Amino acid sequence: MDSSEEHARCPARGTCPVFLAMSAGTVRYAPLGLCPALEGSLREEPWGTDSPPQPDQGLPPPLAAVPVPWKNTDPCQGHRESPGALVETSAGEEAQGQEGPAATQLDVLRLRSSSMEIREKGSEFLKEELHRAQKELKLKDEECERLSKVREQLEQELEELTASLFEEAHKMVREANMKQAASEKQLKEARGKVDTILFAEFQAWREAPTLDKTCPFLERVHREDVGPCLDFTMQELSTLVRAAVEDNTLTIEPVASQTLPAVKVAEVECSSTNTCALSGLTRTCRHRIRLGDSESHYYISPSSRARITAVCNFFTYIRYIQQGLVRQDAEPMFWEIMRLRKEMSLAKLGFFPQEA
Numbered sequence: 583m584d585s586s587e588e589h590a591r592c593p594a595r596g597t598c599p600v601f602l603a604m605s606a607g608t609v610r611y612a613p614l615g616l617c618p619a620l621e622g623s624l625r626e627e628p629w630g631t632d633s634p635p636q637p638d639q640g641l642p643p644p645l646a647a648v649p650v651p652w653k654n655t656d657p658c659q660g661h662r663e664s665p666g667a668l669v670e671t672s673a674g675e676e677a678q679g680q681e682g683p684a685a686t687q688l689d690v691l692r693l694r695s696s697s698m699e700i701r702e703k704g705s706e707f708l709k710e711e712l713h714r715a716q717k718e719l720k721l722k723d724e725e726c727e728r729l730s731k732v733r734e735q736l737e738q739e740l741e742e743l744t745a746s747l748f749e750e751a752h753k754m755v756r757e758a759n760m761k762q763a764a765s766e767k768q769l770k771e772a773r774g775k776v777d778t779i780l781f782a783e784f785q786a787w788r789e790a791p792t793l794d795k796t797c798p799f800l801e802r803v804h805r806e807d808v809g810p811c812l813d814f815t816m817q818e819l820s821t822l823v824r825a826a827v828e829d830n831t832l833t834i835e836p837v838a839s840q841t842l843p844a845v846k847v848a849e850v851e852c853s854s855t856n857t858c859a860l861s862g863l864t865r866t867c868r869h870r871i872r873l874g875d876s877e878s879h880y881y882i883s884p885s886s887r888a889r890i891t892a893v894c895n896f897f898t899y900i901r902y903i904q905q906g907l908v909r910q911d912a913e914p915m916f917w918e919i920m921r922l923r924k925e926m927s928l929a930k931l932g933f934f935p936q937e938a
Contacts, residue, residue, distance in 0.1 A: 769913075784916050791904035793828075800900075803919075807926045808896070811889050814860035819880065823860070826873045827893050830901070833872040834887065835879070858883035888934030889926075896922040 780802065787799035795804055812827065814820040826832035837856075856867035858881065865883035871890070872879050882890070899922055902908050908915060928934070 781916055784919065785912055788903070788912055788915065791900070793900070793904065803896070803923065807923050807930075808893055811893050811926045811930045814886065815862050816860055819860060822873055823871070823890065827890065827897060829874075830897065831874045832890070832894070834882075834890065835870055835872065837868050837870055837881065856881045858886055860886045885929075885932060885934060889929040892922070892926040892929040896926060 780799075783799040783802065787797055793800070795801055808824075812820060812824045814823075823832065856865070857863070858865045858867060859871075860880070860882055863883065865885070867881035867883055869884075869887050870879040870881045896919075899908075899918065903915060
């Protein structure tokens with residue numbers, strides 16, 4: 583297209599009502615599809631570039647003022663519209679073209695606002711969840727720390743208890759070992775000191791226990807311990823006491839306060855003036871003896887009581903052996919008899935507990 587001429591036409595001929603041709607100094611109106619009479623009436627009007635265009639004189643009225651009959655034709659001729667409708671349509675399309683970007687921009691703004699709102703709500707929700715999770719995690723950490731302290735305390739107490747138990751067990755083992763060593767030592771010493779003849783006599787008696795004085799073992803004990811221990815000044819009463827001890831019919835009773843002379847209480851507790859029936863000496867007699875079923879009572883001193891008690895203890899033990907009540911080996915039995923013989927010897931010499 584030439585730069586001095588500008589054409590405007592629609593894509594399909596017959597659908598555009600006007601063909602506008604402009605050239606230098608010439609304006610031509612050529613409505614397309616008009617009748618030949620109208621086309622002939624159109625002319626070119628030259629006008630100079632230096633003079634303004636004159637008013638239209640003798641020209642046909644404007645297109646908007648010329649009534650043109652319009653009707654639908656076949657598809658090949660197209661669809662004709664009035665210029666006014668074209669102007670309205672162009673204005674509507676222009677308005678729609680102007681409203682389209684504004685609506686699109688409004689939709690974009692709405693989408694952006696909605697997106698920002700959703701993002702803010704999502705951010706707030708995530709922050710709340712994070713805060714709640716941190717709070718729960720903190721509580722769990724505190725609980726774990728508390729449980730860890732409890733576990734450490736229990737482990738420490740368990741260690742201390744275990745150490746204490748091991749220490750106590752070791753202590754008990756040491757004490758048991760020491761006692762066993764001491765017993766073994768005493769046994770060795772005892773074996774090195776026992777009169778072998780006396781021990782042999784005891785073993786022979788143990789095989790057939792009896793209270794007969796004729797057996798070597800009891801005959802030795804009577805001769806060396808029992809006889810001297812029960813040998814008092816009053817010989818007649820001493821013989822009766824010895825027979826009662828051997829027959830297990832002697833009774834020793836504490837002296838009741840009403841049987842003593844009528845004196846002050848302090849004198850009864852501290853210095854009784856009774857005479858010992860066995861020794862004949864004036865001593866504080868706090869016990870009395872009764873022989874068999876006799877109703878007679880004899881007051882005895884503490885020394886006489888200790889001697890009688892020592893002999894009674896010996897005879898009681900050998901009776902237990904005879905009856906089979908002592909379940910021990912020969913050596914423990916023998917050493918117990920030796921202890922009882924020692925008590926008889928000490929009592930004979932005047933050594934006895936003060937409470938006697």
